[in-house]
Amino acid sequence: MSMQSRREYLSAMRIRYLRATARQEKSRILDELEATLGYARKYAIAAMKGRPEQHGPRSKRCRPLQYQMALPVIQVVWEALDYPCAERLHPMLVGTANLLARHGELHLTPTIVEQLEQISRATLARRITKWVQPGAKHIPADKRPSAHLRSEVPIERYDWDEDKPGALEIDLVEHNGGSSSGHYAYTLSVVDIVTGYSRRLAVLGRGQAGVASALERILAEWPYAIWGIHSDNGSEFINHQLIRYTKANRLSFTRSRPYKKNDNAHVEQKNRFWYVRSSDTNAMIHLNMSRG
Template sequence: TLARRLKEFDSPKPKRFLRPKPANRLKRDIPAGRLPWNESRPGALEIDLVEHNGGDSSGLFACTLSVTDMVTGYSRRQAILGKSQKAVFAALESILSQWPTAVHTLHSDNGSEFLNHHLLRFCKQKGIAFMRSRPYRKNDNPHVEQKNRQFVREIVGYARYDTQEAVAWLNAVYALLDPYANLFLPTRKVVEKSYEGKRIRKRFDQARTPFQRLIESGALKPEMEHMLKAQFETLNPLDLHDELEKIVA
């Protein structure tokens, strides 16, 4: 009875207003969701980080930053030592500065290496929409995840790389792999989905390389179109493949 009566009087203690934690504020400012599967405008990029820790996440080890355009399939990779926000942001900024089209959307997972004020501020300054995956929904980033398997794990494997020399070797691999994949390896893309009960039936278009899709889109920056066409005319896919075989052997 006494406690009930005391509630009627104002407490002499000052009221405390809890402020949201920085991580919660970031998640509030970065919407969660997935990009539409039928996006048609190049420049919608999915980004992810692949760890090369050999199954042991202790200590410092190399990571590969992977960036994929979900519309054209064009992709780039860059290895770094560690996964600090500063290192990841510097690598991403380097890749985006050489991207062949204008970028209008970035989509990442919920890792702290991406959800930070550096990247959020960068996207706002550049007029880029920044999105993140929904919690525990790994398939919200399907295009870059597929590239990670095909062009990272199947090429350099699951071993641990934790030295600057190993990072230099990874980047030497990607220097050969990226033009080979983008200029000469055709892929198919889903153009229609239909539902039959619980099953999803997909229809794919004719296989084309990311380079061909970029040309057809008309979204290439003039200087990048000239550079990619020059690469396509001068590079030999068989020579690139042989060099890749030698460097990863």
């Protein structure tokens, strides 16, 4: 039975039920409803005593849209913040709008400011879904800026039976206290895979210039000749500064396979136990920490 037929049938049965005076007649009508529509007894009684159902689709509430004056401003702020979701946009909405207004990017009136302060996160989310958001640009792997640098550093491993001292593995270990947010110290660790000789130096942050300067300092104090450097694929090592340094000093520079820590195993195994040199006191601080 279609929905329209069901409504017509219920309307006719409701008229019969309301006109019935005898209890037995009302009971027969309810029995018929149970057999025809599969209603439970209590639900059938409620359906017969309820208001007649309207035929056709229900009309939607016609309520004017709010925040019409503020919507263009919200869209400018949304685009300026690189299209965030409503949860991230809502707390930054008024502050960013005032900042853009001070720089002449948009015009604010008291009414617009009031609407910006009153709009809820849920309403903001409904409005954002109707705006066109540009999709992320896909850059092929071979077109990315790092692709050229990686092509200059070959993927290789030292021979397992290497016997010529001067083959170094380098790694950077973070001391983040359990949280990777913020700015904190790192330890640059350098190990010779043949002799086992190692040096470490503390650096603040993992900036390319700072790491390159620390590595040059360690290598300048190395007690014998160096012929090779091997690192992982981190941007703190695969960069122009280190590539220029290795070429200028005629050093072999290689990198590990992605996600293969065993390619850099000699320095990786020392990440649980190291010494960090303090730049303020020039003292050696002994640390025995779990790996970050």
